Amino acid sequence: MDVWLPYAWDVVRLGGMLAILLGLAGPLTWAERRQSAMIQDRIGPNRAAIKIGNKEWRAFGLLHPLADVIKLLTKEDTVNIRADRFLYNLAPFISLVPALVTFAVIPFGPDVTINGVAYPLQVARLDAGILYMFAVSSLAVFGVSLAGYASASKLAMMGGLRAAAQMISYEVAMGLSIMGLVLYYGTLEPYAMVRAQGELLFGFLPAWGVFVQPLAFILFFTAATAENKRIPFDLAEGESEIIGYFVEYSGMKFGMFYMAEYIEVIVVAGTLTTLFFGGWQIPYLMDHGFVFPWGGGLDLSHAAVTVLRIGAFMGKLLFFCWFQLMLRWTLPRFRYDQVMSLGWRRLLPISLANLVVTAAVVLWLEA
């Protein structure tokens, strides 16, 4: 049993990651449409139905993503005659793959102990996990700008250029905003960071990133939304004017860009959860059960604690997915110069100042 268990566990953790990413991306497209309808006092799409016997199953419109996939797969795949065919076909993959693999370092549950051996619920436990995350996610800019360049279309070119400038600008602020947390927790490994967030500040407040570095949370969330090119930073797409870097794409290649966007939403939600909201931690839940700061507690088995913690991670993940959709349907779009000035003249200096102050405080605490 011990021989094959590690391999079986690889399947479990890989399957878990893919189930979260691919299993949520479809419903998120549904959620985006239904949620926007609820916000705008409409009813939203609910017509796609499966007919069994005489009964129509509409399932609140949850079948629309299915109908979309069928449509995208059977649609004609058009290529602009002057397009660079190789790069044109490559771009959607370069967009999608970084979105998929970024999630690999995010722990979606605590280590599971079987026969005294700890098995991680995390695809890759890298010592430089945070760096890996930024390194891979910065590759996404290639897919976007290549799509804009290879389409041989002015609008796509504009979208690609805007996306490239914006993503490169905000990457700086995004990376710097996290560094305060890295200094405080003293590690670049997400699992260790989540572990550290299980401790208590002043004896009652969980040491979540958002309580330790509230400013960094706002900075990181803003920069991550800009990285994801979603409203209010969606001028790379600008669907009312230039449609953006994927204007020439049709069929499933367009679908891949679309999928990449929603997977990035999940990745951003997972990153926020892991870095700022304690990952799979539940306040006052220790490895052996609840221990409350005002005394008392509740002993739980290892299995129960594990299930609770995975549930906590999924709950936080879903909340931040919901919150990102909420933001999108609340805010108007920035102008291009406003995006640039916000990135370089506001976020960057603030995150630098945040880093310096955090470093001084950490030094003072250690002394």
Place this chain on the structure above:
Amino acid sequence: MGGHGHGNEAKSAGSDLPEGVVRVSRNMDASDRLFVPAIAAGLGQTVKHFFTNIFGKEKYTQTVQYPDVKIEYPHRFRGMHRLVPREDGNPRCVACFMCQTACPARCIHIVAGETDDQRIEKFPVIFEIDELRCVVCGLCVEACPCDAIRMDTGFHPKPVYSREDADFGKADLLGILGREEAKAAGQRAKDKPPATAAGTGRVERAHGDHGAGGSAGGYDHSH
């Protein structure tokens, strides 16, 4: 930003601005520059609508699921024309051409005929309305001295496959009930669409609000 800042009330006295022109400064205060309070307020609105529309008893939702649910038009809505019948089922119209004259779209076509009835003298042999040309102004209804043409049906002219089908003749227009009459007759007006095929026969009124008026002493058009 601008050095003119005396706020929004900067009077033009003494400056080079014409009288009555106010120079408005667009200085944002600190909370505006932060964006965060404004975003939080906006989120509050959208979250309120989101949850009210899902769980609330009184929803904000404005739209309906159209083909399944229809919003009834207001009472004064000018809909499909109809010809009002007498008790015997013939139209009240006396072929006076007032509506045809009043019509700015020239979509009414009447051919008058003589009748033996001395009270009426004339009746329409042909009464056609081209609903494709109609601009739904209601002037024909205003012009009619006999209250013979009304637009109180509460529904639109039905879609047609050819232009000829949009010429509604006398029999078609007579066969339609007004909204109130249709309700009184115990049926919805939409259940009785206008016969688009060239119905030739006289349309028998379903026992409507005019009572069981017999057709005795009716005008015989077929002489």
